[in-house]
Amino acid sequence: DAKTTQPTSMDCAEGRAANLPCNHSTISGNEYVYWYRQIHSQGPQYIIHGLKNNETNEMASLIITEDRKSSTLILPHATLRDTAVYYCIVRVSNAGNNRKLIWGLGTSLAVNP
Amino acid sequence: EAQVTQNPRYLITVTGKKLTVTCSQNMNHEYMSWYRQDPGLGLRQIYYSMNVEVTDKGDVPEGYKVSRKEKRNFPLILESPSPNQTSLYFCASSLSPNRVYGYTFGSGTRLTVV
Numbered sequence: 001d002a003k004t005t006q007p008t009s010m011d012c013a014e015g016r017a018a019n020l021p022c023n024h025s026t027i028s029g030n031e032y033v034y035w036y037r038q039i040h041s042q043g044p045q046y047i048i049h050g051l052k053n054n055e056t057n058e059m060a061s062l063i064i065t066e067d068r069k070s071s072t073l074i075l076p077h078a079t080l081r082d083t084a085v086y087y088c089i090v091r092v093s094n095a096g097n098n099r100k101l102i103w104g105l106g107t108s109l110a111v112n113p
Numbered sequence: 114e115a116q117v118t119q120n121p122r123y124l125i126t127v128t129g130k131k132l133t134v135t136c137s138q139n140m141n142h143e144y145m146s147w148y149r150q151d152p153g154l155g156l157r158q159i160y161y162s163m164n165v166e167v168t169d170k171g172d173v174p175e176g177y178k179v180s181r182k183e184k185r186n187f188p189l190i191l192e193s194p195s196p197n198q199t200s201l202y203f204c205a206s207s208l209s210p211n212r213v214y215g216y217t218f219g220s221g222t223r224l225t226v227v
Binding site: 036041042043044045046101103104105106 | 117153155156157158203205215217220223
C-alpha cells in the first residue's frame with residue numbers, strides 16, 4: 001500500500017472551510033484514498049473515500065488531483081465538533097486476505113471559535 | 114443501533130494478572146480486528162479474524178491471545194500483562210477486510226498495567 005504524508009497539525013476558524021491535504025505520490029492505479037477521523041481518543045470514524053473522481057457526502061468532499069498523487073479533504077463549514085485527528089489511508093479495494101490498514105499519525109485539526 | 118461494544122472502557126491492573134477485554138458486534142460482520150494505539154506510533158494491529166475459528170497475528174501480537182468462537186464476539190486476552198501493554202485498545206469490525214469504508218470501531222479500552 002502506498003505511503004501517505006500529512007501535515008502534523010492545522011487550524012481552522014469555525015464556520016470556514018477546512019482543507020486537509022494528503023500526499024500519496026506512489027499510489028498505484030487500483031488504490032483508493034480513504035479518510036477517517038478520530039475525535040479525542042474515541043474509535044476512528046469513516047468519512048469518505050474515492051479512486052479518481054471527486055466525491056462528496058454529507059460529511060465532506062474529497063478532491064483527488066488528476067495524477068492522483070495528492071488529495072484534499074474538505075470540511076465545508078467546520079464546527080468545533082470537527083476538532084479531531086484526520087487520517088488519510090491508501091489501499092487497494094480488493095486486497096484478499098487481511099491487508100491491514102496502515103495508519104499514520106494523521107493531521108490534528110483544531111477548529112477555533 | 115449498529116455498533117461495536119468493548120468492555121471495560123477503563124481498566125487498571127497489576128503485572129501478571131490475567132485479563133480479558135471483550136468485543137461484540139451486532140452487524141453480522143465477518144472480519145474483526147484488534148488495534149492498540151500509543152502516542153507517536155499510531156494504530157497498530159494486534160490480531161485479526163476473517164471468520165469464526167479463523168484468527169491470525171497482526172503486527173504486534175506478542176503477549177496477546179484472541180479467540181473467535183462466535184461471529185459476534187472477539188475477546189482480547191492478556192495472559193500475563195506487563196507495563197508495556199499499557200495502551201488504548203480498539204476493536205473493529207467490517208463485512209470484509211476489503212471494505213475499508215465499512216470499518217466500525219468500538220469506543221476503546223484504556224488499559225493501565227502497574
